[in-house]
Amino acid sequence: MSETATLLVVDDEPELREILSEYFDNQGLVVHTAASAVEARSVFSKQLPDLAILDIRMPGEDGLSLARWIRDQHKDTGIIMLTTAGDVVDRVVGLEMGADDYVPKPFDLRELLARVKSVLRRRTENTKESKPTQEGRMRFGVCELDLAMHRLYDSDGNEKPMTAMEFDLLKVFAEHPNRALNRDQLMELAHNKDWGVFDRSIDLRIMRLRRKIEPNPEKPEVIKTVRGIGYMYVTS
Template sequence: MKVVWIEDERQLLQEWTQYLKKESIEVFGAETVAEAKALVEEKKPDMLLVDWVLPGGESGLELCKWNERHWGLPFIMVTAKGDELDKVLALELGADDYLTKPFGLRELSARIKAVLRRTGKGKTQDKEKQDEQIVQRGQLRLDFVRFTAQLEQTKLELTRTEFLLLWRLASNPGRVFTRTHLMDEALGDVFIGYERTLDSHIRNLRRKLEEGGAQCEFIQTVYGVGYRFAEQAAEG
């Protein structure tokens, strides 16, 4: 697997790169956002590791926003910023995980592999496997391999977080998820403790589904519990 890592501390990057190579993870390092963009286009990585604070006044958040618009790659925010609000901001921008420096090399390797497993990027999939990664619920079609969502012929512009939440709900029509359970199953344990951000993701999902031409309510609120995907919507 291949990873592009934007990190300005060269010595640390070299140490991490050597370790991850032993774990069959190939790392390509960049020190600026521009370098990272060029590397992604050239190397076609499976995921990104993004340092928040970069030299010259740059921010890794710029690369995260660019990724959301153009690549849709899974990414881990790697930073010395440990404030809760910083973590919430990174997660809401679509981060699949958040690592606060300093951290252990084994933990880094484990988190990379966990994100790749969760997002389906960590293994080669044949045509039969790809077919299993498509969910059709009435007029809604979700493709996990391509990370695309469509209502009839209208493509929905979803963030990675929104897609993963919708995928989990649509894969289990009628099942009620508590907020904690939904965040855990869809996004992993890094999100536990940020349940309050779930409501904003659900609002955005509902708005985008409505704007895309949804003819019924796909996501229902179960008051005092959480959310579920409407069974009637699944039947189309």
């Protein structure tokens, strides 16, 4: 976990905000809370959080809309969505908005802490200040991945936004070219053992990556699906 990391908890339930604020404060985090998207934006205007925990179901502007705004305006802030247990649609949409992870309610505080630590670790690694370099880049379809700088660039040299988990997946593929990897292997190699075996989040992230790197996402040629196994990064 990064030094004195700052966490923003956005939820319309006062009791939950209080519980999370106290719990994470005891874990050494600087915690801010907000009861709405409006209050959350006010926090962002004063101090940029390292990570935001957003409840999807809030009166007025919901967490999905707020997540979209955060990802557009503050791409280096991590996002964890709190979803209703079993609501696959919320999870899918949240990941589509660029969330790094999600945790279904009700949740165990220790599990949420583990997810927070994981996202903060990856975000810290991915946002180390340094200038991009042409060396150490790998071609992924219409894009180039700079492994050292943790950045993805399009054919015009413009940086394309990607979540920490998306980078982890591309790094795994870069280190294992032309090899079919199943979901368990991808999670293991990407250091995400806390993701459930039956969790389809890998598929969702592959879909999002294809939209960024494939010439034709509907007919992927860079990250191919290997029937009955998983996925393969094809270099030729």
